[in-house]
Amino acid sequence: MAGAVKVKVCKEAKEVAEQAAQMIAKAIKANPRMVLGLATGSTPEGTYAELAKMHKAKEVSFAGITTFNLDEYWGLDGDHDQSYRYFMNTRLFEKVDVRPWNTNVLNGAATNPMLECQAFETKILASGGVDLWLLGIGGNGHIAFNEPGSSVDSRTRLVSLTQSTIDANSDGRFFKKASDVPRCALSTGIGTIREARSIVLLATGEKKAQAVADAVNGAFSPDCPASLLQDHPACTFVVDEAAASLLKK
Ligand code: F6R
Numbered sequence: 001m002a003g004a005v006k007v008k009v010c011k012e013a014k015e016v017a018e019q020a021a022q023m024i025a026k027a028i029k030a031n032p033r034m035v036l037g038l039a040t041g042s043t044p045e046g047t048y049a050e051l052a053k054m055h056k057a058k059e060v061s062f063a064g065i066t067t068f069n070l071d072e073y074w075g076l077d078g079d080h081d082q083s084y085r086y087f088m089n090t091r092l093f094e095k096v097d098v099r100p101w102n103t104n105v106l107n108g109a110a111t112n113p114m115l116e117c118q119a120f121e122t123k124i125l126a127s128g129g130v131d132l133w134l135l136g137i138g139g140n141g142h143i144a145f146n147e148p149g150s151s152v153d154s155r156t157r158l159v160s161l162t163q164s165t166i167d168a169n170s171d172g173r174f175f176k177k178a179s180d181v182p183r184c185a186l187s188t189g190i191g192t193i194r195e196a197r198s199i200v201l202l203a204t205g206e207k208k209a210q211a212v213a214d215a216v217n218g219a220f221s222p223d224c225p226a227s228l229l230q231d232h233p234a235c236t237f238v239v240d241e242a243a244a245s246l247l248k249k
Helices: 013-030 045-056 084-091 113-126 163-168 190-194 206-217 225-229
Strands: 006-010 035-038 066-069 071-073 132-135 157-160 184-187 198-203 235-240
Touching: 006 013, 013 035, 013 045, 013 132, 013 198, 013 235, 045 084, 066 084, 066 113, 071 084, 113 157, 113 184, 190 225, 198 206, 198 225, 206 225, 206 235
Parallel strands: 006 235, 035 066, 035 132, 132 198, 198 235
Antiparallel strands: 071 184, 157 184
16 A cells, blocks of 8 residues: 545535535545545534535435444444434434445443454445545544554454543543443454555644645554554545644645
8 A cells, every 4th residue: 555645624514524525425425335434523514414404405416325333332332313324314314315224333231242342344345345435533642443553454342441531431422421431442453444446535623734644744553543544545634723733834
């Protein structure tokens, strides 16, 4: 793989959402049967709202696509209002015409996590691989729940969350207190993500500035998992000015 991360800097978060939605809609129009990788968290919420709007205006149809999500909390089933399955259903899937049976989110309540993760990888392969994977980035540089130290060829597996991720996700946006946040998650690996034919990573706000700078300008190192995208042939970061503020000019 050879490449260099491309960075698009937008004025503000709203423009990041519009850009990302345009990129996804363009990819779907080019290939209405595409395989789309998705992320949860605050960052892509605006993108999903834009996509829902575009769908309502009949500008894009999701009827032929297949989706795979990055991760799911271990121990939460899909009906739990903090599960990522619930997030995706309410933020996007129920607002567009994607076929529910073509949406894949790891089952956080599976009895055997290893089998669940292997089946997920097998399904990605059987679908022909992911055409475009939408990512966010943690303040510590994580992608999916690949925390610092995760290896470049890691696969979908049960992982432990770091305290910084637990704290970030219990700041009131999602969970109310740290003790409510599951300690583990099922997460696609960095190797799994790197196999996507294209990657679009979104980052907004100054809390992400250091992670974005480390990912783009820092060493290719598991210390910042997102830096392990540096040699991907088609990876674009779409960031707002605040998240771009520590990038080398
Ligand atoms: C979510 C995910 C995480 C988030 C990251 C940023 O599926 O994989 O890596 O993208 O934690 O989360 P927000 O967007 O809430 O800041």
